[in-house]
Amino acid sequence: QKEVEQNSGPLSVPEGAIASLNCTYSDRGSQSFFWYRQYSGKSPELIMFIYSNGDKEDGRFTAQLNKASQYVSLLIRDSQPSDSATYLCAVNSNSGYALNFGKGTSLLVTP
Amino acid sequence: KAGVTQTPRYLIKTRGQQVTLSCSPISGHRSVSWYQQTPGQGLQFLFEYFSETQRNKGNFPGRFSGRQFSNSRSEMNVSTLELGDSALYLCASSLGTNYNEQFFGPGTRLTVL
Numbered sequence: 041q042k043e044v045e046q047n048s049g050p051l052s053v054p055e056g057a058i059a060s061l062n063c064t065y066s067d068r069g070s071q072s073f074f075w076y077r078q079y080s081g082k083s084p085e086l087i088m089f090i091y092s093n094g095d096k097e098d099g100r101f102t103a104q105l106n107k108a109s110q111y112v113s114l115l116i117r118d119s120q121p122s123d124s125a126t127y128l129c130a131v132n133s134n135s136g137y138a139l140n141f142g143k144g145t146s147l148l149v150t151p
Numbered sequence: 152k153a154g155v156t157q158t159p160r161y162l163i164k165t166r167g168q169q170v171t172l173s174c175s176p177i178s179g180h181r182s183v184s185w186y187q188q189t190p191g192q193g194l195q196f197l198f199e200y201f202s203e204t205q206r207n208k209g210n211f212p213g214r215f216s217g218r219q220f221s222n223s224r225s226e227m228n229v230s231t232l233e234l235g236d237s238a239l240y241l242c243a244s245s246l247g248t249n250y251n252e253q254f255f256g257p258g259t260r261l262t263v264l
Contacts (some may be wrong), residue, residue, distance in 0.1 A: 132251055
């Protein structure tokens, strides 16, 4: 069983819309959750992290965490073509020092 | 503040050879993690070092090894290269606390022929 699951996409949204990216995880002991953005040919860039149940907002990005449902999501408001990338969900492992990554969701924002 | 640096950026080797990759973390960061990224498997954790000690290891064969120096710089070594080792090798730097925000370097693209 894969520990972190993401829909591979592609998820296509029009410019200006809200993009919703979802992630589920299997380890109930996980405490920290991260969203990375990866452009083609580049390395992952950390865009959001969340530790507590609820929502966390940073600019156009909102991370949502529901530990009971083992679910974390990322909302991107006012999506721009420059947001087109692969979004990786990462969850800390039992040890706390390693991150388990999903395979990523490809997002395409169309003008 | 300078980011994470990795050298070399690109590497071409042949089967059976060995390779050493280097990573310099963000100043003040004492933890370095290594990941392998391939199209089929995604990002997979190799190992993590903190203050020159390996704290965690992923599910990779013993051909993959690493070390960390007193200045927090880290190296990983892959011996007896196989075609399947072709991948992007990423180093991530963090303070090493439980919350573990990790910042990635640009990666080393290894091609094994």
